[in-house]
Every structure is written in structure tokens, then in C-alpha cells.
Amino acid sequence: MAAFEDELLGLVPRLRRFAQALSRNAADADDLCQASFEKALNARAQWQPGTRMDSWMYRIMRNCWIDTARSRTRAAETFLPEEAGLEIGDDGARAIEARVGLGEVAAAMDRLPDEQREAVALVLVEGLAYKEAAAILDIPMGTLTSRLVRGRQALMATLGEAA
Amino acid sequence: MIPDDATLMAYADGELDALTAKRVERAIAADPALADMVAAHRALRDRLGQAFGTVAEEAVPARFAAMLASNVTPISPPVAPRPRRWIEAMAVAASLILAVAIGHQWQSGPVSVSGDRVVASGSLDHALDTQLASASGDTRMLVSFRDDRGSYCRVFATAAVDGIACRDQGQWVLRETRSPLHAGATDYRQAGSADAPLMASAQDMMKGDPLDAAAERRARDAGWR
Numbered sequence: 524m525a526a527f528e529d530e531l532l533g534l535v536p537r538l539r540r541f542a543q544a545l546s547r548n549a550a551d552a553d554d555l556c557q558a559s560f561e562k563a564l565n566a567r568a569q570w571q572p573g574t575r576m577d578s579w580m581y582r583i584m585r586n587c588w589i590d591t592a593r594s595r596t597r598a599a600e601t602f603l604p605e606e607a608g609l610e611i612g613d614d615g616a617r618a619i620e621a622r623v624g625l626g627e628v629a630a631a632m633d634r635l636p637d638e639q640r641e642a643v644a645l646v647l648v649e650g651l652a653y654k655e656a657a658a659i660l661d662i663p664m665g666t667l668t669s670r671l672v673r674g675r676q677a678l679m680a681t682l683g684e685a686a
Numbered sequence: 687m688i689p690d691d692a693t694l695m696a697y698a699d700g701e702l703d704a705l706t707a708k709r710v711e712r713a714i715a716a717d718p719a720l721a722d723m724v725a726a727h728r729a730l731r732d733r734l735g736q737a738f739g740t741v742a743e744e745a746v747p748a749r750f751a752a753m754l755a756s757n758v759t760p761i762s763p764p765v766a767p768r769p770r771r772w773i774e775a776m777a778v779a780a781s782l783i784l785a786v787a788i789g790h791q792w793q794s795g796p797v798s799v800s801g802d803r804v805v806a807s808g809s810l811d812h813a814l815d816t817q818l819a820s821a822s823g824d825t826r827m828l829v830s831f832r833d834d835r836g837s838y839c840r841v842f843a844t845a846a847v848d849g850i851a852c853r854d855q856g857q858w859v860l861r862e863t864r865s866p867l868h869a870g871a872t873d874y875r876q877a878g879s880a881d882a883p884l885m886a887s888a889q890d891m892m893k894g895d896p897l898d899a900a901a902e903r904r905a906r907d908a909g910w911r
Contacts, residue, residue: 526822532746532754533820533899540742544734553747560753628737646699647734653701668692675695679730 527567530576531560537649538580543625544644545588547633555591559584581649581659585641592637631681639674642667647675689713694720698727745895752885752896755819755828755841796846797860806851806858814840814851814858815910818902828881830902831892838910841881841888848881850888853910862887 539556546552562583563570570579632640645656646667657667687709689697696702697710714720796810806814813825821827828841839852839861849863864884888896897905 528754529820529822532751535746535750535754536742536744536898539744539746540738543741544738552741556750557753560750564753625737625740628734643734647731648738650735653696653699668696672692672695675727675730676691678734679726682730682733 526572527570531563531580534577534580537577538584541581541584541644541649542588543629544632544648545585545592545640547629555584555588558587558591562587578655578659581645581651585659588641589637627682631678634681635674635677639670639677642670643674643678646671687713688717689720691723694723695727698724698731745898745901748889748892748895751829752889755881755885796844797863800857803854803857804860804863806860810842810844810847810851811858813844814842816906818899818906820899828885829888830897830905831888832894832897833891834893836893838905839888839891841884843881848884850884850891852891861891 535556538559539552542552542555542559543549546555559580563580566583570576632643635643641660642656645651645659646653651659653664653667653671657664660667662670689710693702693706693710697707702710714724796806796808798805798807805811810825813827817823817825817827819827819830825842825844828843830838830840833839833852837852837854839850840858841850842848847863850861851858852861853859862884
């Protein structure tokens with residue numbers, strides 16, 4: 524009866540992680556989740572039971588992200604230091620450590636061109652196989668690998684050798 | 687063979703076929719710089735996995751849990767307006783009559799009266815005790831949470847009645863019930879109008895976020911104490 528919602532609910536933690544890997548900050552990530560879930564609920568008739576819902580949802584979320592990222596200015600960057608400060612004020616010691624680590628990585632991700640960022644998010648953050656990631660992005664394997672190589676080189680350069 | 691960066695990366699990610707992987711291993715054995723490169727790819731992967739992994743470990747925010755549990759496609763504004771008090775009072779009164787009627791009708795019905803309390807019994811009691819929100823079936827658990835007294839509460843939907851039950855002195859006390867809404871003759875359940883007010887009530891009763899799947903399982907295994 525509600526297998527669709529149940530399955531989608533089970534994917535929420537992974538989808539929030541993917542959204543965070545694509546987005547500049549936590550608020551944008553949750554907005555992206557909200558938009559993606561609304562879209563999925565509206566398009567539920569298009570989902571075929573028995574097929575992979577995670578791939579379907581990654582594709583929906585990626586499309587939502589492209590729609591909003593294009594219209595969004597990069598002004599968000601200006602707010603980063605203040606926001607990071609607020610987060611540190613609110614959280615416990617372990618969370619601070621985790622968030623600061625995330626902040627550095629997220630900032631490095633944000634400097635990647637969109638097409639490299641989405642490839643890195645699917646393979647390195649979500650742990651998908653190259654083939655699955657290429658299918659979701661609708662690009663040939665060779666294109667995916669070259670975007671991954673370039674994205675990784677840029678990340679290594681930003682985050683340092685000790686990665 | 688001197689592997690290029692794409693091949694080294696694919697090797698680090700476990701994406702190469704066995705034969706190519708063997709060749710890369712031979713090249714790595716002969717050149718420490720290549721080994722360093724593979725190590726760097728793996729370290730980056732670990733670092734990204736750890737940094738974003740914290741997000742996936744957080745509990746599902748209440749608004750997403752409610753959105754996906756209530757089977758309602760949100761149209762702005764997403765939260766349904768609260769019904770007026772007297773309508774609510776009438777709904778509660780009606781549900782008590784329903785509960786008493788059901789309780790008297792069947793000894794093993796889903797609801798019965800214990801002292802001055804309306805409690806879950808029979809199959810509903812069993813489902814509240816054992817069934818996780820991830821399970822599907824005629825009886826479903828929509829969301830589990832703790833109220834401000836720390837008691838576990840669960841929003842449930844059955845063919846006969848929908849409601850919120852909270853654990854109190856070893857019983858599931860029904861805090862709120864509503865008649866379920868069925869969409870015509872099909873078995874497809876349009877839970878919108880019955881469940882949206884319930885989910886709103888649950889939001890009001892809830893302290894913190896709803897239980898995620900792991901926390902719900904732990905609470906069940908501990909007997910909801």
C-alpha cells in the first residue's frame with residue numbers, strides 16, 4: 524500500500540548525504556531534499572516497482588539541483604564564515620569536529636565545476652560503481668572517468684597531500 | 687605497462703577487471719610513486735566518505751518523515767491548518783464511542799477499554815509491540831517518537847481505525863483515533879485526509895525528532911520502556 528513512501532523514507536539518509544555533497548550548505552541541501560521528495564511524490568506513477576529506487580531518486584535530485592543551481596547565484600559563499608561560526612556555537616565537541624571537517628571538504632567540493640562535482644558525489648560520497656553513476660548522469664563511461672580524474676586531482680590539490 | 691591516472695584511480699576504486707588489475711599491481715610494485723598515487727586516491731575517498739557520512743547518520747528530520755509517512759503530496763502551505771477545537775473535541779468523542787463500540791463488539795478487536803482508558807488490543811496491540819515502520823501490510827506504523835514525558839508513541843493506520851498510541855504502564859493507550867479514509871473500491875489507500883491531522887498532532891506531541899529506523903528497532907527490542 525505505502526511501499527513507495529516506505530522505500531523512499533528508507534533512502535532519506537543517503538539522499539540527504541548526496542544533497543549535502545551537491546549543495547553549498549545544510550540549508551540548501553535540505554531545500555534540495557524537499558524539492559526532490561515533492562517531485563518524486565508527484566511522479567510516483569512513473570516509478571516502476573522492482574526497479575532501483577535509489578538510482579531513480581539520485582536522478583531526480585540531480586535534476587532538481589541543476590534547475591536550482593543554475594538560477595542560484597554564488598553569493599552564498601559570502602555567508603560561509605558566519606554560518607560556520609554559528610554551527611560551532613550550537614554543537615557539541617564531536618559534532619564540531621565533524622562539521623569543521625565537512626566544511627573544509629564541502630568548500631573544496633564547491634570549487635569543482637558542476638559536472639565534476641556530481642560525478643565525485645555519486646562515486647566517492649555515495650559509493651556507486653562507475654557504471655551506475657554514468658547511467659544516472661546519462662554520460663558514457665569514458666566521460667565519467669575523465670570527470671572523476673579531474674575532480675579528484677582538484678580536490679587533492681585543495682585539500683593537500685595528506686587528504 | 688605504465689598505468690595512467692585514470693587507470694590508477696579505477697584500480698583504487700576496485701573498478702578494473704582482474705587482468706588489468708594484475709598488470710597495475712605489477713607496475714605499482716616496481717614504482718613507489720604509483721603506489722603513493724593509489725594511496726592518495728584511497729585517502730581522498732575515505733576523507734569524503736567520512737566528512738559526508740555524518741549527514742547520513744543524522745536522524746531523519748521530522749518534516750521529511752511526516753512528508754513521506756503521511757502519503758500527502760505537499761502543496762504550499764505544506765502544513766494543514768489545525769482543525770478548530772470543537773471539531774477536534776467532537777472527533778475525539780466520536781472516536782471514543784467508536785472505540786467502546788468496537789471494544790464491546792469483539793473481545794479480540796483492535797481496541798478495548800481498560801478501566802477508564804481506551805487501549806489497543808489483539809492484532810493492533812501486537813502490531814504496536816512488534817511492527818517496524820518499514821513493514822508494509824494492512825496495519826502500518828507511520829512514525830514512532832517520544833512525547834514530552836519520554837513515553838514512546840506510535841502513529842498507526844489499520845483498516846478499522848487510524849490513531850496515535852502511547853506506551854503507558856505496559857499498555858498502548860490511544861491518545862487519538864480517526865476513521866480511516868478509503869478511496870472507493872480500490873485497495874489503494876489515500877491516507878491524506880485521515881493521516882494529515884494525525885501527523886500534525888504527532889508533531890505537536892513529539893519531543894525532538896521521530897525515531898529513525900535503528901532507534902525504533904532498539905526501542906522495540908527493549909519492549910518500548
